[in-house]
Amino acid sequence: MQLFFTDQRKVRRVGQFAGLSQAELSALFTRRPVPAGTPILLDEAMRPVEPVSSWFRSLALERKDAKTMRSYAYSVLMLLHFLRARDADLRSATETDLREFRLVRQDEAEQVVGDAAWDRDWAAIESLYRFLIRTGEVAQRPWRATPQGSGLASRIRPALRVRHMELDQYLFLRDVGFAGLAPDAELDASFRGWRPHRNRAACELALMTGMRIQEWSTLLLPELGLLDNRHPAFADIEVEACAKFGRPRSVYVAPDPMELLVPYLLFERPEIVAKAQRSLRRRHRDLFVVERLEADDAKVRGVFDGLKVTRTIKNMKPGLRRLAVLETGDGLDPLALFIGQGGKMLTFSAWDRIRWRAWDRLKAWSGGMEAPVVPRRCWVYHDLRHTFALRLLIFLTREALNDAAGQNLPMSTLLDHMTGNPLLVVQRRLGHAHPSTTYRYIRYLKDPMREVDAAFRQWTAAGGASYVTIARSLMNPEEAGHAPTRSLHP
Template identity: 85%
Template sequence: MFFTDQRKVWKVGQVAGLNQAELSALFSRRLLPTGTPILLDEAMRPVEPMSSWFRSLALERKAAKTMRSYAYSVLMLLHFLLARQADLQSATEGDLREFRLWRQDEAEEVVDDAAWDRDWAAIESLYVYLVRIGAVARQPWRATPQRSSLASRIRPDLRVRHMGLEQYLYLRDVGFGGLAADAGLDESFRGWRPHRNRAACELALMTGMRIQEWSTLLLPELGLLDGRQPAFADVDLKACAKFGRPRSVYVAPDAMELLAPYLLLERPEIVAKAQRSLRRRHRELFVVQCLEADGTRVRGMLDGLTITRTVKNMKPDLRRVAVLESGDGLEPLALFIGQSGKMLTLWAWDKIRWRAWDRLQAWAGHWQAPVLPRRCWVYHDLRHTFALRLLVFLTREALNDAKAQGLPMSTLLDHMSGNPLLVVQRRLGHAHTSTTYRYIRYLKDPMREVGDAFRAWTAAGGASYVTIARSLMELEDAGHAPPRPLHP
């Protein structure tokens, strides 16, 4: 299994002596978007109809991550069928059911229902393609009115883990920022770029963006070029949003203010040290020559060609190599950058997160440290915290407005425009209100309510069993008879 990478082809082509015109003609004749899977046999020949199906997925604009997942799911099915002397054309519903049984019960690493549904989505897509090209007469499983007979029909529950204020400040300042648990200076801290990491943490919380959204932000989107520092920003998301679903994100003044130390102290130093590396990789970069339409559109050189792109439509791979040609050198357009001057990858952010978690655990015994969860915090927990806090605030505002107006019931227009669930849904970019609705169950702590409900039971009725047992042991040690229980 291989995956196409146009950037690598450019490098190999230049080494082989092909010029840019020849490479451009090659790409124009056979369009294979980056990330397209290719399955080869022992003689390095494409395996059909698998490779053609992969290409059809790429032309349908499937994400590279989705295509990779589909490819490995179907590859496991192929190996399973070959071990049973079968193939895609001869496979029956029984074969597919046994494949599911193997994946969920007998494989070296079994999967749950949610993971199986992802495998099944790939298999369904493959057989739809096979029927369309005539490789098979029909799909080998029975169809049902709702879904396939092999799907789990189990909708995974939304796991919402959110933070309290003390937990968040502990994560941001101690874990990411390198401070001590009492908010003092920790002289033993040897972490990397604490201002950048704290700013990223604050940005994720105050906007509710997913990690693939806030980690790929560009300076023009926040109005941060030419030394400007606006009080707030409105960002239009599209290419980096989930499923490419467009929405507008408001970046509050607090988040913008916390960016200032990073932009003034750390980022210029990173850019200056990365100049040699950026110049060496000049041919691989998207060198922006000018910004148009108030920074919403960029024009520059990529692979020897002049291209113009709208910023919100720039995909993460293009954002990662985008630099601005200035009089002082190459300025990366990415907001959060690493040592090389390039945008930090998700793997790099994950490494930063685990280092922060190690610091949190090291300070967990301090009397000012809050209670930590059993599992490491993830960046998506900040998104859940944003959603719950905003939902609580908007609900209280709506109740206060209705009370102030003295109306028995708000008008339909007021209810529709100010409905807290609809506002949170729009801010989070959820496609369906049902996804946002599941946050309601987390607005109160159910375990605390359980404790409150049964606290009177354990406190009433005289002495508890623990008290009786302690008294019994003490009296027996003293040689006295045990006391009689207060209640039968």
């Protein structure tokens, strides 16, 4: 069995090469549309493997995320190979088969997985069997239901791993790692990085908004009001298609990150766009060429795959955003905020390379007097989101306490609690679906390691006490300022 993933753009290119007209290709996709990224499982004769391929299509028509479908496809493919080796299939599989599949995945495979990875596998298996029951392929699930669930999921909710930065650590990362400065804020003559203004601005934007990397790295210029050489003081963004699970929310971009974008927009970005014109023109037919913006820059209208289309920006997925360019008359200008060589929107792997180069600089400078403490493991972009959440939660909690003390009230009113609850505010800003996700930040409001250091400072040699000093103090309690104690021995 071989697993493939659909790509309409590749089919169009092959069809055009084979001599099919644009109208014929459009009619082909209109009759039976298959969303991009839909998995297709083929057997040795290159025929779809059923009923799995039909399940894949149902997931796509339910608008399941392409990344999720890919994960589900690989999980089910492993299950199919496991069942085939036991002369079984999805219809004849038993609960014992599934339990042994879990045993192999978690204990006996060459590369075993943990509970979180297995739960993703199990989510795919449950989804598949719900489809099989709905279509009549099987009469019931092959596992027994229990009060706690199916009994095959781990039911272990992974702890939220929060790693946040102090101010000196963040400035060290932003200015030394990403911007290429020396720890004393002077220029580093040895720096050979590329586009430091862009990288520094991206770091600031990630911290000051709390957006995930898929959200801030896929931003378009119109969303920030940055077209036509405009530089507004702040911006409000409606995040939807690029948010996790497509969950909409509003994101406020403060003046500081907007100001740090200016050097990049004035100096680095025009140079990248100018050098990319030949590459953009060569890819013209594969791009979404925007001819004009409508509805106060909330919609774009242009040509995509030879067809006139209009799209709402907040509903544009990352794949389409990467292809969006504006026809200015003097050339093609990518609508993406952060672009790299060739005028393309930077991918996650490109941002990852930038992060590791920044980390190498931090490690090289970490021994100096001006450098703060760096963690053992490399910073990740999500640590900026955690830092945003914790700093905002601490600030709002202090504000709420000060308000309560100033009003001299024994308890806040219900309205005050609903409008000013710090956890609810942070939940809304981060786009968490459930308050319980935000509550897990509470344990990190205080650094436990600092509390441990303070609690045991006098116990350590660094506190100035030695074993001899402590022993003499215990043997002579009156000299140590304590009342005499009765001996334990008669």
